Amino acid sequence: MKVSFPHMGNAYIPLSSLLSNLGAEVIVPPRPTRKTIDMGALHAPEFVCLPFKVNLGDNLRALQMGSDTLAMVSGMWACRFGYYGRVQHQILRDVGFEFDSILLGREGLGTVYNKFRDTVEGSLLRGWAHAVRSFKHKAEAMDALEMAARKVRPFERERGSASSVLADGLAGVHQAQTIKATDAALREALGVMDSIETEPPAREPLDIAVVGEIYAVLEPALNFDIERKLGEMGIIVHPVMSVYKWLFRPLKIDPSILVDERLARRIAKPYIAYVLGGEEHQTITGTIRAARHGYDGVIHLYPFTCMPENICRTILPRVESEFDIPVLNLCLDEHASPAGMATRLEAFVDLLRERRRR
Ligand code: SF4
Known part of the structure; x- marks a missing residue:
């Protein structure tokens, strides 16, 4: 089985580990670029949301690289994400590709479990247990490295040091073949991260929360690597979501994620009473919490x-004025440009600095 899946931040690291431990050959498409978006946009319905086009482009590239199976999280969300897997795979079959589908969340657990009956050597149950353990380990290592880089970046003496240590550390974790090797790669990368030379900032750094649609927040190819950009401008970034939470939320094995989810829905209720199927409660609650924590602004x-996020877009001005916190709304589509993004970020940061000064 040569299996592939679309990108979502660094999720490819734990997902590759899960699938390769189940005996599949994993084909990771190149990180999304302009070309990926163009390829996806060519075959996608024009008004479908941008993540659909990027995912479709990833899948096209994976098939061109020889994948014979495509895996995709699917489900019954109220927003379009619930249909992504089925619609994308139908489009790709209409284009002429032949492949097998694994639709996690749509097909019953038993179907997905049994898909690997021929690829796992020995007991299937033991194979799954080991694969899930390794998946969890890699996800935790990835999360720890992302958090460490986020902390160091605004204070690094040489711009880009934390990002380059992060990239090397993630590569080490990705290549590790065993749980022990994963731990060793993580320890080594955290040690290097700790040794990065830092300096006290010229002025107190701003704190900015990043909220919004999950793919837009977590996929650097879509958001022009906003977390890195802000960090290197000396800003402490607080994304309200992480790839780790996205991976573990549906598995319901980390109680802290479920508690946080419930709490977010409760805090957002006066503004948004219904479940829209996306991250609307995290967007509203993330903005309210940012104000309560005394952050300088929200993106x-x-x-x-x-x-869901266009509905939040109409609610946020009320939250913004009630909680007295500036919000910058950035709408992304395939025509968004890095220069346009940089200009708006710089203007927003200037405004926040002036506000802080006053
Ligand atoms: S949350 Fe928004 S962008 Fe993401 S799949 Fe749903 S409608 Fe599309």
């Missing part, structure tokens, strides 16, 4: 035509 990222 709201959302794809053009995203149903």
Whole structure:
């Protein structure tokens, strides 16, 4: 089985480990670029949301690289994400590709479990247990490295040091073949991260929360690597979501994620009483919490035509004035440019600095 899946931040690291431990050959498409978006946009319905186009482009590239199986998280979300897997795979079959589908969340657990009956050597149950353990380990290592880089970046003496240590550390974790090797790669990368030379900032750094649609917040190819950009401008970034939470939320094995989810829905209720199927409660609650923690501002990222986040977009001005916190809304589509993004970020940061000074 040559299996592939679309990108979502660094999720490819734990997902590759899960699938390779189940005996599949994993084909990771190149990180999404302009070309990926163009390839996806060519075959996608024009008004579908941008993540669909990027995912479709990833899948096209994976098939061109020889994948014979495509895996995709699917489900019954109220927003379009619930249909992504089925619709994308139908489009790819209409284009002429032949492949097998694994639709996690749509097919019953038993179907997915049994898909690997021929690839796992020995007991299937033991194979799954080991694969899930390794998946969890790699996800935790990835999360720890991302958090460490986020902390160091605003204070590094040489711009880009934390990002380059992060990239090397993630590569080490990705290549590790065993749980012991994963731990060793993590320890080594955290040690290097700790030894990065830092300096006290010229002025007190700003704190900015990043909220919005999950793919727009977590995929650097879509948001022009906003976390890194802000960090290197000396800003402490607080994304309200992480790849780790996205991976573990549906598995319901980390109680802290479930508690946080419930709490977020409760805090957001006066503004948004219904479940829209996206991250609307995290967007509203993330903005309220940012104000309560005394952060300087909030950046709201959302794809053009995203149903839940466009609804949040109309609610946020009220939250902004009630809680007295500036919000920058950044709408992303395939025409968004890095220069346009940089200009708006710089203007927003200037405004926040002036506000802090006053
Ligand atoms: S949350 Fe928005 S962008 Fe993401 S799949 Fe749903 S509608 Fe599309």
